[in-house]
Amino acid sequence: MNTKTGTNIDEAISLLRSGEIVAIPTETVYGLAGNGTDEKAIQKIFKAKKRPLSNPLILHFSNLEHLSKYVKNLPKHAKILAEHFWPGPLTLLLDKSEIIPDVVNAGNRRVAVRIPNHEMTLKLLSKIDFPLAAPSANLYGRISPTKVEHVLNQLDQIIPYVLNGGECNNGIESTIVGFDENSPIIYRLGAITVEQIESCLGQKVKIHNHNIQNSGPDASGMVKFHYAPRTPMYSIEEISTKEETSNFGYIGFDTLNHLIPAENQFLLSEEGDLRIASKNLYHAMHHMDQKHFEKIFICDFPNEELGRSMNDRIKKAIAKFNV
Numbered sequence: 001m002n003t004k005t006g007t008n009i010d011e012a013i014s015l016l017r018s019g020e021i022v023a024i025p026t027e028t029v030y031g032l033a034g035n036g037t038d039e040k041a042i043q044k045i046f047k048a049k050k051r052p053l054s055n056p057l058i059l060h061f062s063n064l065e066h067l068s069k070y071v072k073n074l075p076k077h078a079k080i081l082a083e084h085f086w087p088g089p090l091t092l093l094l095d096k097s098e099i100i101p102d103v104v105n106a107g108n109r110r111v112a113v114r115i116p117n118h119e120m121t122l123k124l125l126s127k128i129d130f131p132l133a134a135p136s137a138n139l140y141g142r143i144s145p146t147k148v149e150h151v152l153n154q155l156d157q158i159i160p161y162v163l164n165g166g167e168c169n170n171g172i173e174s175t176i177v178g179f180d181e182n183s184p185i186i187y188r189l190g191a192i193t194v195e196q197i198e199s200c201l202g203q204k205v206k207i208h209n210h211n212i213q214n215s216g217p218d219a220s221g222m223v224k225f226h227y228a229p230r231t232p233m234y235s236i237e238e239i240s241t242k243e244e245t246s247n248f249g250y251i252g253f254d255t256l257n258h259l260i261p262a263e264n265q266f267l268l269s270e271e272g273d274l275r276i277a278s279k280n281l282y283h284a285m286h287h288m289d290q291k292h293f294e295k296i297f298i299c300d301f302p303n304e305e306l307g308r309s310m311n312d313r314i315k316k317a318i319a320k321f322n323v
């Protein structure tokens with residue numbers, strides 16, 4: 001199958017209406033979208049990504065009114081967060097209504113929903129009367145795409161169309177929040193920080209322990225290996241001064257590492273800005289993965305604000321190489 005790239009929203013819509021899947025831009029990462037009410041389209045998404053059916057998808061809407069038809073109720077805290085952060089990089093886990101086929105959310109009681117903040121995709125969503133189910137547009141376990149070229153590197157010839165909406169502004173996935181007996185819990189750290197959620201709700205919020213596997217809903221946030229490049233990647237803490245470093249790469253925050261050749265390094269934000277670093281994180285991982293280094297080393301961030309979300313992704317990307 002030839003993969004076309006373009007900015008034609010109507011072309012994307014006609015493919016989606018006919019049950020096809022299309023990569024779409026969002027403010028976080030590119031998504032691989034299909035009609036969220038069409039079981040066959042959903043199956044195509046799982047197949048294209050090689051993703052296990054046990055890992056549920058997020059439904060995307062253009063407005064709260066449309067979204068409300070697909071969930072049973074909106075708890076008080078969910079309403080406050082929705083009004084404050086949508087459109088934006090927040091996903092809420094809500095009780096699903098029967099219209100949503102079970103394949104979307106692996107038969108869970110709850111479904112993940114969000115209103116993304118990307119002009120082109122909001123326009124597309126406002127022209128259709130069904131939600132778009134969309135996981136990140138990467139192969140299962142690999143690095144999420146923040147540019148069209150990242151999508152094509154993994155899904156060229158596999159999907160018919162990539163809607164080109166430029167670079168994703170946030171560059172890291174949405175923050176997932178669920179509610180247990182009405183108390184909010186963060187299920188995946190992401191582009192909206194814990195501090196932002198807590199300040200919006202005026203209370204401390206629990207973070208679901210990502211290391212506990214096979215308990216509760218199956219979120220890829222809880223799978224140990226994820227977001228991984230093919231080149232072995234390690235924390236910069238692991239580098240040994242005895243190693244020959246000429247074929248090592250380094251992804252740093254704002255400061256070069258003196259052990260690795262400067263030309264092998266990618267700084268995420270020379271000005272030390274966490275928002276810029278998060279926008280660049282996956283791009284840096286994709287870019288360095290293509291350089292054929294023997295090993296890639298990566299920095300870690302102070303465990304606060306976006307640094308905490310980036311540390312989460314980095315930890316999962318390097319876990320694969322530290323077994």
Ligand code: TXA
Binds near residue numbers: 110188222
């Ligand atoms: O920023 C984002 O959220 C992007 C863009 C495209 O919207 N999407 C995204 O989707 O990151 P995906 O499928 O790559 O990650 C969604 C996460 C997975 O870890 C999934 O397991 C979790 O959400 N999830 C979805 N539905 C869930 C549910 N009902 N209960 C628990 N976790 C759920």
Ligand code: MG
Binds near residue numbers: 135136144220
């Ligand atoms: Mg993903």
